[in-house]
Amino acid sequence: MTESSIPPEATDDIRALLTDAGVTHDPDLVARILATGVGLGLDGTDRLDLKITSAALTEMRAAFRLFAPYRGIPKVTVFGSARTRPDDALYRQASAVAAVLAERGWMVVTGAGPGIMQAAAEGAGPHRSLGVSIRLPFEEKPNAVIASTANNVAMKYFFTRKLMLVKESSGFICVPGGFGTLDEMFELLTLQQTGKAEPTPIVLLDAPGGDFWMGFKRYVDEQLIPAGVISPDDLDRVLITDSVDAAAAEITGFWRNYDSLRWVGGRLVLRLRAEPTAEEVAALNARFGHLLSSGEIEHRGPLRVERDDDDRIHLPRLVMRYEQVQVGSLFHLIRAVSALGSAPEPAAPPHPAT
Incomplete structure (x- = not known):
């Protein structure tokens, strides 16, 4: 359910409600949540299904608040x-x-x-x-x-x-x-x-x-x-x-040298804690090149979209066109990356994304 799936006046009312309530953090996403609730009402959703939805959202909010600090x-x-x-x-x-x-x-x-x-x-x-x-x-x-x-x-x-x-x-x-x-x-x-x-x-x-x-x-x-x-x-x-x-x-x-990853279009970006040497990158290509859809693993700086998002741009990177059907094998590449060089034990991995 999107905002466009409910009457325009209801969309306006939702946005006004968020403004009156003082919601300033990601108001568009909060509006989508409220619009989905309105849509459930318009769909004539069964009462038990509405109770499940309400309880699940309530529990998720409580859990998010527990973990946030x-x-x-x-x-x-x-x-x-x-x-x-x-x-x-x-x-x-x-x-x-x-x-x-x-x-x-x-x-x-x-x-x-x-x-x-x-x-x-x-x-x-x-x-x-x-x-x-x-x-x-x-x-x-x-x-x-x-x-x-x-x-x-x-x-x-x-x-x-x-x-x-x-x-x-x-x-x-x-x-x-x-x-x-x-x-x-x-x-x-x-x-x-x-x-x-x-x-x-x-x-x-x-x-x-x-x-x-x-x-x-x-x-x-x-x-x-x-x-x-x-x-x-x-x-x-x-x-x-x-x-x-x-x-x-x-x-x-696992987190000794590996920091995080991001997909940018068809390219996989692995962010590292320590700069890899040319010899180490060559060894990774020799071992994992068969998992790439084209080209080779490259050591380079952040991609433009990462710079625009200010997304961990201080870290060195390995960029490659990884065959996404081989995503189950990605663990082995990351483990090999964390074995490179002499990166220090990390203070903390980044917040995981599921």
Whole structure:
């Protein structure tokens, strides 16, 4: 629904309402949201559908407000079972990896419940933890760590909760769990495989000596790949480990030299933290040239549209005509870029775009 789909006088009234309310930040987008609401009314939308829409927008606003003060701090989301007990090795793993990442300046996002979610919050500490809880008959309140700071937003719907658990984070750690954990992991993999989310590090962390995620890998190797339903390298972008140190290094190392990306027309721009050498660019072309639709990877300054938008123009760039159907392989190029040279450990990745 656009503004042109409703009566002109209603469009004028919407814009007047925004002016009277003092809305000055992106008023055109806010007007589109209101116009969509008017359109739902004109469509004779079912009352239940209207209630879903209203509740979803309300929950999203609350979540956006929760995360807004921490926009400049990198975040990692930890997924895992609510049923894992404190004496379980998986509980200790989740707490330990969260503690390591918190020490390196990261915040930890969880579903705010018990089990692995509480373990990660305990490891990070109350002021390094954010929670996105779900209202369930058997899981109604956030765990004590999250509740102690009120750094939590409660959701009615799983789809709004999952959006916020993914949208704000620059890395993900999945600890063995049940249907919910597997659902969250598969959604992460789907977003990466289809290019609907920018490449992001994903770690499947097991207990020391554990076989949960290696069992999943065997299923992928023995069933999904032979069936032709995924590509042979689809799981290469995921680190499976039982090491807390390796898990933390995978999350932070991904951002060591890589900063962000942007598509400009048919060109892909990778923004870096350190200048690449001519030899490094040549090596990237030799390794990844087959993924380009034409030309080669070039080291150059910002494109005109980036300069016009003042979009991270201080950073060096690699520009290429990347074959968009190969977007699932982009993770490998970024990982190679972050391994270049001697870029310093980043203070924070940029805010992710999903």
